[in-house]
Amino acid sequence: MRILVVGGAGYIGSHTVRRLTQVGHDVWVFDNLSVGHIAAVPAGRLIEGDLADSGALLKALTENSIDAVMHFAAFTSVPESVAEPAKYYRNNVIGAINLLDAMREAGVGKIVFSSTAAVYGVPDHIPVPEDSPPRPINPYGFTKLAIEHALADYARAYNLGFAVLRYFNACGASSDSSIGEDHSPETHLIPIILQVALGQREHVAVFGTDYPTADGTCVRDYIHVEDLAEAHLRVLARIEPGKGLTYNVATGVGFSVRQVIETARRVTNHPIPVVERPRRAGDPPVLVASSQSIQRDLGWTPRYPGIEAIVQSAWRWHSTHPRGYGDRS
Numbered sequence: 001m002r003i004l005v006v007g008g009a010g011y012i013g014s015h016t017v018r019r020l021t022q023v024g025h026d027v028w029v030f031d032n033l034s035v036g037h038i039a040a041v042p043a044g045r046l047i048e049g050d051l052a053d054s055g056a057l058l059k060a061l062t063e064n065s066i067d068a069v070m071h072f073a074a075f076t077s078v079p080e081s082v083a084e085p086a087k088y089y090r091n092n093v094i095g096a097i098n099l100l101d102a103m104r105e106a107g108v109g110k111i112v113f114s115s116t117a118a119v120y121g122v123p124d125h126i127p128v129p130e131d132s133p134p135r136p137i138n139p140y141g142f143t144k145l146a147i148e149h150a151l152a153d154y155a156r157a158y159n160l161g162f163a164v165l166r167y168f169n170a171c172g173a174s175s176d177s178s179i180g181e182d183h184s185p186e187t188h189l190i191p192i193i194l195q196v197a198l199g200q201r202e203h204v205a206v207f208g209t210d211y212p213t214a215d216g217t218c219v220r221d222y223i224h225v226e227d228l229a230e231a232h233l234r235v236l237a238r239i240e241p242g243k244g245l246t247y248n249v250a251t252g253v254g255f256s257v258r259q260v261i262e263t264a265r266r267v268t269n270h271p272i273p274v275v276e277r278p279r280r281a282g283d284p285p286v287l288v289a290s291s292q293s294i295q296r297d298l299g300w301t302p303r304y305p306g307i308e309a310i311v312q313s314a315w316r317w318h319s320t321h322p323r324g325y326g327d328r329s
Contacts (some may be wrong), residue, residue: 001236002026004066004108006099007073009036009046011181012114012170012228016070017042018179019229030060031073037325040179051095057102068110068239069103070232071096074144077187078118078282081140092143100154109159110239111151112232115166117221117250117287119145127221127252127290130166138282152244161239168221168250168289170228172310173317180317181225182324190222190311193261194318197270204272206257208279211286217257219286221250224304224313234298247297250289255307267311268319 003020007013008029013036020027021042029041032050047064049056051073060066074092075081081088096113103111118141119134136142154160171190173180181191195201209216231249238245255263265272294300304310 001067002028002065003068003070004028004030004060004064005070005072006030006051007036007071009033009038009041010072011183012167012225013070013072014040014179015174015225016072016229016232018174019226019233023233028060028064028066030057035183037182039325051091051098054098054102057099058105061102061106061108066106066108068112068236069099069108070112070114070236071099072114074114076116076140078138078140079187079280081138081143082281085139088139088143092140093146096147097150100150100160103160104158109241110161110236112163112165112236112239113147113151115144115148115164116141117166117168117248117289119148119166120287122284123287126254126286127288128248129290130246130248130293137284148246155242155244159242161241161243163235163239163245163247165228165231165235166246166248166289167228168223168248168287170225171222172224172226172304172313174226175313177313177316177320180321180324181314182321189257189260190264190314191318193264193272194268194315196272197264197268197315198318198322200322202273203275204261205275205277207277208283209276210279213256213285215256215258218283219254219256219288221252221254221288222260222307222310223250223302224310227302227304231294231298231300234300235294238298247294248289248291249294250291251302251305252289252291253305254286254288260307260311263307263311264315267308267315
């Protein structure tokens, strides 16, 4: 299959590109490189372009005879979305609609959409099933939910086939440590902790220690990036015209911020100082998912169900690439 991976130079996209290529798909990457890295893309496979450019999207789809799209090109920081909602609605919503319309014009009828646990907001039940009412509490979650609704409407009106994958906290690095997580600025917990271990930060900030959890810090479901990539591969094969699939992709086990920090201390053998700070706007206390549906329907099972193996894979990447992809230049 000929697949266009939009946002394929980014963290999750690049790992998915690698998995798709491994099984023989013909993969192209469409990315504006605002947060992605050329070094994460297979040689000769990058189409540099922006979601705001409908003409560039249409050209990428038609000239490469694309059969299906995977869409990762969204801004993803909850605090930033609260501070700069216009940026998020412009890219995550308007940009995605541009992509869907270009697909219609090009006759491309399949898409896998990268969604998020943030669509659930503060859920009524833990672990969260897919039929839990979506109630986002931050602009990032609202933008993702908007496109989930758009996909369902496009399926009914235009016979689009789609899959929505709602991830929880993506983390880790490739098994061979050749690609990994490199954001600037970094906003994700595990790489921030590991930057402290590398001496690149003085401490890690813990935002909120008074949540209704066992140790007072937020609890999250951490899913390895290679497990996410495998989920994309499997769900692509199940998409049907005019129909949609929605799955959580997670381990079903939650770890608190303090637990992740303690794990990183063991893995890195560094003390990793902590500074406690007030809660951030838009952070729910607990987000842990049920992934029974994807395991039942697609035979998908996480290869990295524990936090220690996840942190170990991330540490191998960060300790061998302390400047991220800058070490390749």
